[in-house]
Amino acid sequence: MGKIFPIVLALIGLAAGGGAGYFLKPPPAPEIVNPCGDVGGEDDSQSDPDVIAHADVDSEFVKINNQFVIPIVNDEKVTALVVLSLSLEVSTGNREAVYQREPKLRDEFLQVMFNHANTGGFDGVFTQTSRLTNLRRALREVATSILGAVVHDVLVTNIVRQDQ
Structure with a gap:
């Protein structure tokens, strides 16, 4: 009994931590939809937030x-x-x-x-x-x-x- 008790406590703590993480996760980011549809001729780097574009500084x-x-x-x-x-x-x-x-x-x-x-x-x-x-x-x-x-x-x- 003395050897099983720490294992049971670890499993309960693991389950509680996993459950708290699941229920407290942030909501997904809303998807931004262009109401005009995909406009041709645009540079993809302008719409990609990971690409830093400096059009005025070359x-x-x-x-x-x-x-x-x-x-x-x-x-x-x-x-x-x-x-x-x-x-x-x-x-x-x-x-x-x-x-x-x-x-x-x-x-x-x-x-x-x-x-x-x-x-x-x-x-x-x-x-x-x-x-x-x-x-x-x-x-x-x-x-x-x-x-x-x-x-x-x-x-x-x-x-x-x-x-x-």
Whole structure:
């Protein structure tokens, strides 16, 4: 009897859990029916919610290959390192142009980030929106000066600060 009791309790608990799940499941999503019927000539991606369509934005994202490492210097000593990963949002078809100009982009981006670090941009709450907005704006200006109007935005995809 002592060995059967835990098994019976487990079976009762399993049945109660299954019954509760069956009766408490959410109702099925209502099917959306087009009252005009299937209209020909529509792009299926517009009606599929899993496909994100950006008809007004024709851009692609280009990841800058290597991370950027920026030293934080206080009293002539490196007190921390900031590691950043960046991507560029550019007009479609300009991926190769970004990779061809990547050495120049990296050099100019590093200069902007060094200036940001020297003015205290990576001190304290360095992920504050206003600080990152200023950094992104400066990076976008540099990218636009190198690549032209094909650059839409600069995205900070990863940022880490390692104190020494």
